[in-house]
Amino acid sequence: MHDHDHLEQRLSQHRTQAPEGFADRVMESLPTWRKSERRGWWPAHGRWVAPALAGAAAMFFIMLAVPPLHSSEQAGEVVFHFELHAPGADKVELLGTFNNWKSGDIVLQGPDASGHWTASVELPEGRHEYIFLVDGDRWVTDPKGATHRPDGFGQVNTVIKVYDEDNA
Amino acid sequence: MHRAIALALLFCGAVPADQVEHSSQNWKQLRGKNLEMGISGERVDRVVAECRKAGLTVAEAEELFCPVYAAHDEQLPTECLFLKIEEGLAKGVDWKDVHKATDRRLECLRQADGLVMAVRSGRGGQHQHLVMHVCMAMESGLSADVFAKLFSRPGGFRYGRLIHVVEAGESLKLEGLTDSQVLHVMNDCLDRNLTGAEVFRMVDVFQEGFKQGKDYDTIHATLWVSPSSTSSDR
Numbered sequence: 001m002h003d004h005d006h007l008e009q010r011l012s013q014h015r016t017q018a019p020e021g022f023a024d025r026v027m028e029s030l031p032t033w034r035k036s037e038r039r040g041w042w043p044a045h046g047r048w049v050a051p052a053l054a055g056a057a058a059m060f061f062i063m064l065a066v067p068p069l070h071s072s073e074q075a076g077e078v079v080f081h082f083e084l085h086a087p088g089a090d091k092v093e094l095l096g097t098f099n100n101w102k103s104g105d106i107v108l109q110g111p112d113a114s115g116h117w118t119a120s121v122e123l124p125e126g127r128h129e130y131i132f133l134v135d136g137d138r139w140v141t142d143p144k145g146a147t148h149r150p151d152g153f154g155q156v157n158t159v160i161k162v163y164d165e166d167n168a
Numbered sequence: 169m170h171r172a173i174a175l176a177l178l179f180c181g182a183v184p185a186d187q188v189e190h191s192s193q194n195w196k197q198l199r200g201k202n203l204e205m206g207i208s209g210e211r212v213d214r215v216v217a218e219c220r221k222a223g224l225t226v227a228e229a230e231e232l233f234c235p236v237y238a239a240h241d242e243q244l245p246t247e248c249l250f251l252k253i254e255e256g257l258a259k260g261v262d263w264k265d266v267h268k269a270t271d272r273r274l275e276c277l278r279q280a281d282g283l284v285m286a287v288r289s290g291r292g293g294q295h296q297h298l299v300m301h302v303c304m305a306m307e308s309g310l311s312a313d314v315f316a317k318l319f320s321r322p323g324g325f326r327y328g329r330l331i332h333v334v335e336a337g338e339s340l341k342l343e344g345l346t347d348s349q350v351l352h353v354m355n356d357c358l359d360r361n362l363t364g365a366e367v368f369r370m371v372d373v374f375q376e377g378f379k380q381g382k383d384y385d386t387i388h389a390t391l392w393v394s395p396s397s398t399s400s401d402r
Contacts, residue, residue, distance in 0.1 A: 095258055097251055097255075100211055100214075100251065100254050101251070101254040101255045101257075101258040101259075102214065102254075102258070103258055127301065127304065127335055139259065146339075146372075146375050147339045147342055147343075147375075148342065149308055149342055151255065151259075152269040152272065152307075153255075153256060153259055153261045153265060153266075153269065155259065159338075159339070159342070161335055161339075161368060163364055163365075163368075165365060
């Protein structure tokens, strides 16, 4: 009985030795890149190229899909077109709540052949008042404005409500 | 003799120089006080320069800004008051008239804030926006009574919706509608839960109607009639 146990123990620890040169032959048969040792996290042998290209392509499409930050349609800004017919004027300025009534800040372009002065201005959404200053000394109410409001100083401002259609 | 003249000249020069320095210091203090109101440095500098250009003393300029300081102390919006000062100075108006106009606006702001606070418990969210719009509408002639009735309506209190309706009310008042007519239309808008775009379209309909010579009753009678009901009436 004791011999039987001893034999079982010897059998369980038994290992067959590999033939001589076996390990070398296996390594030789492997492709070259499998033999090299990996160093660090960076994929070796150009295997980063495909994922990197895929990432760049994804970024390109995301940037195409997202509108630029400073477009005229950025949140809360709406382009408004101002126009005044003043054929004899040398200079027409626009002053209003949107530029804190600052003289010289917005100068209209013109006059065109029909005597019109124009300016396209990005306005924050909301209620605004404005008036034109012609040749630096004449306050002119916009005759095309729908709503006019006395300013308390003897002039009449034009009132506009500017909202993006999505926010109105 | 020469020494006496030199001393006298030095003394005479020192007095105005001291006054100029003292005055400049006072302007700087005034600038600092306005910056504390939350107004940008560029705007404060421009307005202070306008005051000096118009020949105001520091004391007069400080008096001109008093409504802004009062609003700040009372937690009211200061922006629209400073704008009124900027507007008046830009238009070359005498500072005393600018002061009167700014004082009137402050009074409207106080009333507007009181009206909103009567139905709301705090000044959070869009409170200041609504107060400013109510203030402008009151300055344009709408009475406080109109807003007291509008805000005490049963149902929800939605700031965004109310701001559009108040803006419309101001426009209609400027078109010549009476207070009761404006209140009627504003209530119509809230009853129908109109969007901002729909409210503006309603104002357009009134303005176009007035240009065509129609009166309030004529325009109002057709205002809420949908195309389908019009065709069935025929």
